[in-house]
Amino acid sequence: MDSLEQGGSEELYEHFRMEVDRGQVPLRIDKYLSEHMQHQTRNRIQAAAEAGFIHVCSADDARQGKSGHPVKSNYKVRPGDIITLMLDRPHFDTTIEPEDIPLDVRYEDDALMIVYKPAGMVVHPGCGNFHGTLVHAIAWHLRNLPTYDPNDPQVGLVHRIDKDTSGLLVVAKTPEAKSHLGKQFFHHDTHRSYVALVWGNFVEDEGRIEGNIGRDVRDRLRMDVFPPDSGIGKPAVTHYRVLERYGYTTLVECRLETGRTHQIRAHMKHIGHPLFADERYGGCEILRGERSASYKAYIQNCFKLCPRQVLHAKTLGFIHPVTGEQMDFTSELPEDMQALIEKWRNYTRNIEES
Incomplete structure:
Protein backbone atom coordinates (compact mmCIF):
# COMPACT_ATOMS: atom_id res chain seq x y z
CA MET A 1 0.00 0.00 0.00
CA ASP A 2 2.63 2.52 -1.04
CA SER A 3 0.19 4.67 -3.03
CA LEU A 4 -2.97 5.72 -1.21
CA GLU A 5 -4.31 8.39 -3.55
CA GLN A 6 -6.37 7.41 -6.54
CA GLY A 7 -5.21 10.44 -8.53
CA GLY A 8 -8.07 10.11 -10.99
CA SER A 9 -7.06 6.62 -12.11
CA GLU A 10 -10.04 4.73 -13.53
CA GLU A 11 -8.47 1.27 -13.55
CA LEU A 12 -7.75 -0.59 -10.30
CA TYR A 13 -5.67 -3.74 -9.87
CA GLU A 14 -6.21 -6.48 -7.30
CA HIS A 15 -3.31 -6.83 -4.86
CA PHE A 16 -4.88 -8.85 -2.05
CA ARG A 17 -7.95 -11.05 -1.64
CA MET A 18 -9.37 -13.05 1.22
CA GLU A 19 -12.64 -14.60 2.32
CA VAL A 20 -13.93 -14.02 5.83
CA ASP A 21 -14.09 -17.28 7.76
CA ARG A 22 -17.26 -18.96 8.89
CA GLY A 23 -18.15 -18.07 12.45
CA GLN A 24 -16.51 -14.64 12.29
CA VAL A 25 -18.33 -12.18 14.55
CA PRO A 26 -19.11 -8.69 13.10
CA LEU A 27 -15.93 -6.61 13.31
CA ARG A 28 -14.78 -3.29 11.83
CA ILE A 29 -12.92 -4.01 8.61
CA ASP A 30 -9.93 -1.84 9.54
CA LYS A 31 -9.40 -3.87 12.72
CA TYR A 32 -10.07 -7.15 10.92
CA LEU A 33 -7.54 -6.45 8.16
CA SER A 34 -4.90 -5.16 10.59
CA GLU A 35 -5.04 -8.61 12.20
CA HIS A 36 -4.96 -10.50 8.90
CA MET A 37 -2.60 -8.53 6.64
CA GLN A 38 1.07 -8.91 7.38
CA HIS A 39 3.17 -5.73 7.74
CA GLN A 40 0.17 -3.37 7.48
CA THR A 41 -0.89 -1.00 10.27
CA ARG A 42 -4.46 -0.07 11.05
CA ASN A 43 -3.74 3.55 10.07
CA ARG A 44 -2.58 2.54 6.59
CA ILE A 45 -5.61 0.30 6.14
CA GLN A 46 -7.87 3.19 7.16
CA ALA A 47 -6.12 5.43 4.62
CA ALA A 48 -6.63 2.80 1.93
CA ALA A 49 -10.33 2.58 2.77
CA GLU A 50 -10.63 6.38 2.68
CA ALA A 51 -9.07 6.34 -0.81
CA GLY A 52 -11.62 3.75 -1.98
CA PHE A 53 -9.15 0.89 -2.25
CA ILE A 54 -10.83 -1.57 0.16
CA HIS A 55 -13.62 -3.43 -1.63
CA VAL A 56 -16.11 -5.96 -0.27
CA CYS A 57 -18.41 -8.40 -2.00
CA SER A 58 -20.97 -10.18 0.16
CA ALA A 59 -21.30 -13.97 0.06
CA ASP A 60 -24.67 -13.68 -1.73
CA ASP A 61 -23.32 -11.25 -4.33
CA ALA A 62 -20.28 -13.45 -4.92
CA ARG A 63 -22.53 -16.41 -5.69
CA GLN A 64 -24.31 -14.25 -8.28
CA GLY A 65 -21.00 -13.27 -9.89
CA LYS A 66 -21.15 -9.64 -8.77
CA SER A 67 -18.00 -7.62 -8.05
CA GLY A 68 -17.15 -5.82 -4.83
CA HIS A 69 -17.72 -2.19 -3.90
CA PRO A 70 -15.62 0.27 -1.83
CA VAL A 71 -16.29 0.37 1.90
CA LYS A 72 -15.20 2.68 4.71
CA SER A 73 -13.20 1.73 7.79
CA ASN A 74 -16.29 1.27 9.94
CA TYR A 75 -17.80 -1.41 7.70
CA LYS A 76 -18.31 -4.59 9.72
CA VAL A 77 -17.19 -7.80 8.05
CA ARG A 78 -19.54 -10.78 7.90
CA PRO A 79 -18.90 -14.51 7.31
CA GLY A 80 -18.33 -15.22 3.62
CA ASP A 81 -17.43 -11.62 2.68
CA ILE A 82 -14.84 -11.38 -0.09
CA ILE A 83 -12.41 -8.57 0.74
CA THR A 84 -10.04 -7.21 -1.92
CA LEU A 85 -7.39 -4.52 -1.91
CA MET A 86 -7.61 -2.69 -5.24
CA LEU A 87 -4.75 -0.29 -6.05
CA ASP A 88 -4.16 2.06 -8.97
CA ARG A 89 -1.08 0.24 -10.21
CA PRO A 90 -0.42 -3.31 -11.45
CA HIS A 91 0.70 -5.93 -8.98
CA PHE A 92 4.43 -6.58 -8.65
CA ASP A 93 5.64 -8.79 -11.48
CA THR A 94 6.15 -12.27 -10.03
CA THR A 95 7.54 -13.81 -13.22
CA ILE A 96 10.21 -16.30 -12.17
CA GLU A 97 13.60 -15.75 -13.76
CA PRO A 98 16.49 -18.18 -13.15
CA GLU A 99 18.86 -17.08 -10.40
CA ASP A 100 22.27 -18.60 -9.76
CA ILE A 101 21.60 -19.90 -6.25
CA PRO A 102 23.24 -23.05 -4.82
CA LEU A 103 20.89 -26.02 -5.07
CA ASP A 104 21.36 -29.30 -3.18
CA VAL A 105 20.14 -31.99 -5.62
CA ARG A 106 19.89 -35.45 -4.05
CA TYR A 107 18.51 -37.29 -7.10
CA GLU A 108 17.65 -36.46 -10.69
CA ASP A 109 16.38 -38.17 -13.83
CA ASP A 110 14.39 -37.13 -16.91
CA ALA A 111 11.08 -36.98 -15.05
CA LEU A 112 11.84 -35.57 -11.61
CA MET A 113 14.34 -34.26 -9.15
CA ILE A 114 14.74 -34.51 -5.35
CA VAL A 115 16.15 -31.38 -3.71
CA TYR A 116 17.12 -30.55 -0.15
CA LYS A 117 15.90 -27.19 1.15
CA PRO A 118 17.83 -25.66 4.05
CA ALA A 119 16.04 -23.86 6.86
CA GLY A 120 15.62 -20.15 6.16
CA MET A 121 15.07 -20.51 2.42
CA VAL A 122 11.68 -19.46 1.04
CA VAL A 123 10.11 -21.99 -1.35
CA HIS A 124 7.92 -19.74 -3.54
CA PRO A 125 8.00 -15.99 -4.25
CA GLY A 126 5.58 -14.00 -2.13
CA CYS A 127 5.14 -10.82 -0.17
CA GLY A 128 8.60 -9.50 0.63
CA ASN A 129 10.34 -12.50 -0.99
CA PHE A 130 10.32 -11.94 -4.74
CA HIS A 131 13.88 -13.19 -5.30
CA GLY A 132 16.26 -15.77 -3.89
CA THR A 133 13.68 -18.52 -3.45
CA LEU A 134 13.97 -22.24 -4.07
CA VAL A 135 11.98 -22.03 -7.32
CA HIS A 136 14.45 -19.44 -8.64
CA ALA A 137 17.29 -21.85 -7.85
CA ILE A 138 15.46 -24.72 -9.56
CA ALA A 139 14.85 -22.52 -12.62
CA TRP A 140 18.59 -21.88 -12.86
CA HIS A 141 19.46 -25.55 -12.48
CA LEU A 142 17.01 -26.48 -15.29
CA ARG A 143 17.63 -23.39 -17.44
CA ASN A 144 18.98 -25.48 -20.33
CA LEU A 145 16.02 -27.87 -20.36
CA PRO A 146 13.81 -26.58 -23.22
CA THR A 147 10.66 -28.24 -21.92
CA TYR A 148 10.89 -26.76 -18.42
CA ASP A 149 9.18 -23.40 -17.91
CA PRO A 150 9.42 -22.21 -14.27
CA ASN A 151 6.26 -20.13 -14.78
CA ASP A 152 4.20 -23.10 -15.98
CA PRO A 153 2.15 -24.52 -13.06
CA GLN A 154 2.07 -27.90 -14.83
CA VAL A 155 5.72 -28.47 -13.85
CA GLY A 156 7.85 -27.70 -10.80
CA LEU A 157 7.49 -28.35 -7.10
CA VAL A 158 4.80 -30.87 -6.21
CA HIS A 159 4.56 -29.90 -2.51
CA ARG A 160 6.02 -27.36 -0.07
CA ILE A 161 7.54 -26.97 3.36
CA ASP A 162 7.75 -23.84 5.49
CA LYS A 163 10.60 -21.35 5.21
CA ASP A 164 12.15 -22.37 8.53
CA THR A 165 11.66 -26.10 8.01
CA SER A 166 14.49 -28.07 6.41
CA GLY A 167 14.22 -31.20 4.30
CA LEU A 168 13.34 -32.98 1.07
CA LEU A 169 11.08 -31.86 -1.77
CA VAL A 170 10.22 -33.40 -5.14
CA VAL A 171 10.26 -31.43 -8.40
CA ALA A 172 8.42 -32.61 -11.52
CA LYS A 173 10.14 -31.86 -14.83
CA THR A 174 7.18 -32.76 -17.03
CA PRO A 175 3.41 -32.20 -16.84
CA GLU A 176 2.87 -35.95 -16.86
CA ALA A 177 5.19 -36.42 -13.89
CA LYS A 178 3.56 -33.62 -11.91
CA SER A 179 0.07 -34.94 -12.60
CA HIS A 180 1.06 -38.44 -11.52
CA LEU A 181 2.88 -37.27 -8.38
CA GLY A 182 0.14 -34.77 -7.55
CA LYS A 183 -2.43 -37.56 -7.50
CA GLN A 184 -0.25 -39.56 -5.11
CA PHE A 185 -0.03 -36.62 -2.72
CA PHE A 186 -3.77 -35.95 -3.06
CA HIS A 187 -4.70 -39.56 -2.31
CA HIS A 188 -2.11 -39.78 0.51
CA ASP A 189 -0.19 -42.55 -1.25
CA THR A 190 3.17 -40.93 -0.51
Missing part, protein backbone atom coordinates in the same frame (compact mmCIF):
# COMPACT_ATOMS: atom_id res chain seq x y z
CA HIS A 191 5.28 -41.65 2.56
CA ARG A 192 6.59 -38.63 4.45
CA SER A 193 8.09 -38.43 7.90
CA TYR A 194 9.42 -35.49 9.88
CA VAL A 195 11.60 -35.21 12.96
CA ALA A 196 10.63 -32.56 15.52
CA LEU A 197 11.65 -31.48 18.98
CA VAL A 198 8.58 -30.53 20.99
CA TRP A 199 7.91 -29.18 24.46
CA GLY A 200 6.85 -31.61 27.17
CA ASN A 201 6.90 -35.34 27.80
CA PHE A 202 4.41 -37.76 26.25
CA VAL A 203 2.53 -40.34 28.29
CA GLU A 204 2.38 -42.76 25.35
CA ASP A 205 5.20 -43.81 23.04
CA GLU A 206 3.07 -43.18 19.98
CA GLY A 207 -0.24 -41.64 19.04
CA ARG A 208 -2.57 -40.23 16.41
CA ILE A 209 -3.79 -36.63 16.10
CA GLU A 210 -6.92 -35.91 14.08
CA GLY A 211 -8.41 -32.47 13.63
CA ASN A 212 -9.30 -30.17 10.75
CA ILE A 213 -6.71 -27.52 9.89
CA GLY A 214 -7.99 -24.03 9.12
CA ARG A 215 -6.95 -20.39 9.48
CA ASP A 216 -6.85 -19.05 13.01
CA VAL A 217 -9.66 -16.46 13.21
CA ARG A 218 -7.40 -14.19 15.29
CA ASP A 219 -4.21 -14.54 13.26
CA ARG A 220 -4.28 -15.26 9.52
CA LEU A 221 -0.61 -16.23 9.57
CA ARG A 222 -1.32 -19.12 11.91
CA MET A 223 -3.40 -22.26 11.52
CA ASP A 224 -5.80 -23.65 14.11
CA VAL A 225 -7.34 -27.08 14.76
CA PHE A 226 -11.10 -27.65 14.61
CA PRO A 227 -13.23 -30.76 15.35
CA PRO A 228 -13.39 -33.23 12.42
CA ASP A 229 -17.16 -32.80 12.15
CA SER A 230 -17.12 -28.98 12.40
CA GLY A 231 -17.10 -28.31 8.67
CA ILE A 232 -14.32 -25.78 9.26
CA GLY A 233 -10.91 -26.25 7.64
CA LYS A 234 -9.63 -29.40 5.94
CA PRO A 235 -9.31 -32.90 7.44
CA ALA A 236 -5.83 -33.69 8.73
CA VAL A 237 -4.22 -36.67 10.46
CA THR A 238 -0.74 -36.82 12.00
CA HIS A 239 0.85 -39.92 13.54
CA TYR A 240 3.69 -39.46 16.01
CA ARG A 241 6.26 -41.75 17.62
CA VAL A 242 8.61 -40.89 20.47
CA LEU A 243 12.28 -41.17 19.52
CA GLU A 244 13.99 -39.78 22.63
CA ARG A 245 12.83 -38.22 25.88
CA TYR A 246 14.67 -35.36 27.57
CA GLY A 247 12.26 -34.73 30.44
CA TYR A 248 11.11 -31.26 29.49
CA THR A 249 11.24 -31.85 25.74
CA THR A 250 10.77 -34.85 23.47
CA LEU A 251 12.19 -35.80 20.08
CA VAL A 252 9.42 -37.27 17.93
CA GLU A 253 8.92 -38.65 14.46
CA CYS A 254 5.77 -37.41 12.73
CA ARG A 255 4.20 -39.24 9.78
CA LEU A 256 1.62 -37.41 7.70
CA GLU A 257 -1.54 -38.89 6.27
CA THR A 258 -2.42 -35.45 4.91
CA GLY A 259 -0.34 -32.44 3.97
CA ARG A 260 -2.04 -29.32 5.31
CA THR A 261 -0.38 -25.97 5.87
CA HIS A 262 1.48 -25.96 9.21
CA GLN A 263 -0.08 -29.35 9.97
CA ILE A 264 2.54 -30.67 12.41
CA ARG A 265 3.01 -27.28 14.06
CA ALA A 266 -0.74 -26.77 14.58
CA HIS A 267 -1.47 -30.36 15.63
CA MET A 268 1.35 -30.43 18.18
CA LYS A 269 0.26 -27.15 19.72
CA HIS A 270 -3.30 -28.48 19.82
CA ILE A 271 -2.30 -31.43 22.03
CA GLY A 272 -0.15 -29.24 24.29
CA HIS A 273 3.27 -29.93 22.77
CA PRO A 274 4.28 -26.92 20.63
CA LEU A 275 7.43 -27.31 18.58
CA PHE A 276 10.52 -26.07 20.38
CA ALA A 277 11.50 -22.52 19.26
CA ASP A 278 8.36 -22.18 17.10
CA GLU A 279 7.64 -18.49 17.63
CA ARG A 280 4.33 -18.42 15.77
CA TYR A 281 2.86 -21.28 17.80
CA GLY A 282 4.18 -20.31 21.23
CA GLY A 283 7.26 -22.52 21.30
CA CYS A 284 9.68 -19.65 22.00
CA GLU A 285 8.54 -19.44 25.62
CA ILE A 286 9.78 -21.66 28.44
CA LEU A 287 6.82 -24.03 28.64
CA ARG A 288 8.33 -26.80 30.77
CA GLY A 289 11.10 -27.04 33.33
CA GLU A 290 12.59 -25.25 36.29
CA ARG A 291 12.37 -21.65 37.46
CA SER A 292 16.08 -21.31 38.17
CA ALA A 293 18.17 -18.66 36.45
CA SER A 294 20.56 -21.34 35.19
CA TYR A 295 17.75 -23.25 33.48
CA LYS A 296 16.38 -20.07 31.89
CA ALA A 297 19.87 -19.29 30.58
CA TYR A 298 20.18 -22.84 29.27
CA ILE A 299 16.91 -22.55 27.31
CA GLN A 300 17.92 -19.17 25.87
CA ASN A 301 21.18 -20.75 24.68
CA CYS A 302 19.12 -23.53 23.07
CA PHE A 303 17.01 -20.95 21.23
CA LYS A 304 20.18 -19.26 19.95
CA LEU A 305 21.63 -22.58 18.82
CA CYS A 306 18.56 -23.37 16.68
CA PRO A 307 16.57 -20.15 16.22
CA ARG A 308 13.64 -21.69 14.30
CA GLN A 309 10.95 -24.30 14.74
CA VAL A 310 12.83 -27.57 15.23
CA LEU A 311 11.29 -29.46 12.32
CA HIS A 312 12.95 -31.44 9.53
CA ALA A 313 11.36 -33.25 6.56
CA LYS A 314 13.51 -36.36 6.87
CA THR A 315 12.03 -38.98 4.52
CA LEU A 316 10.09 -38.92 1.27
CA GLY A 317 8.67 -41.91 -0.57
CA PHE A 318 6.52 -42.26 -3.70
CA ILE A 319 5.97 -44.32 -6.85
CA HIS A 320 8.07 -43.14 -9.79
CA PRO A 321 5.65 -41.68 -12.39
CA VAL A 322 7.42 -43.38 -15.31
CA THR A 323 9.02 -46.60 -14.07
CA GLY A 324 6.43 -47.48 -11.42
CA GLU A 325 9.29 -48.16 -9.00
CA GLN A 326 9.02 -47.33 -5.30
CA MET A 327 11.38 -44.42 -4.58
CA ASP A 328 12.48 -43.69 -1.00
CA PHE A 329 14.80 -40.91 0.13
CA THR A 330 16.22 -39.97 3.51
CA SER A 331 18.09 -36.85 4.57
CA GLU A 332 20.30 -36.29 7.59
CA LEU A 333 19.34 -33.85 10.31
CA PRO A 334 20.82 -30.37 9.73
CA GLU A 335 23.68 -29.22 11.94
CA ASP A 336 21.61 -26.84 14.07
CA MET A 337 19.18 -29.61 15.00
CA GLN A 338 21.97 -32.10 15.67
CA ALA A 339 23.71 -29.63 17.95
CA LEU A 340 20.48 -28.86 19.83
CA ILE A 341 19.61 -32.54 20.28
CA GLU A 342 23.09 -33.27 21.61
CA LYS A 343 22.72 -30.35 24.03
CA TRP A 344 19.50 -31.85 25.40
CA ARG A 345 21.10 -35.29 25.63
CA ASN A 346 23.92 -33.85 27.71
CA TYR A 347 21.46 -31.96 29.89
CA THR A 348 19.48 -35.13 30.58
CA ARG A 349 22.68 -37.09 31.21
CA ASN A 350 23.91 -34.54 33.73
CA ILE A 351 20.57 -34.56 35.57
CA GLU A 352 20.63 -38.36 35.82
CA GLU A 353 24.21 -38.36 37.13
CA SER A 354 23.68 -35.61 39.70
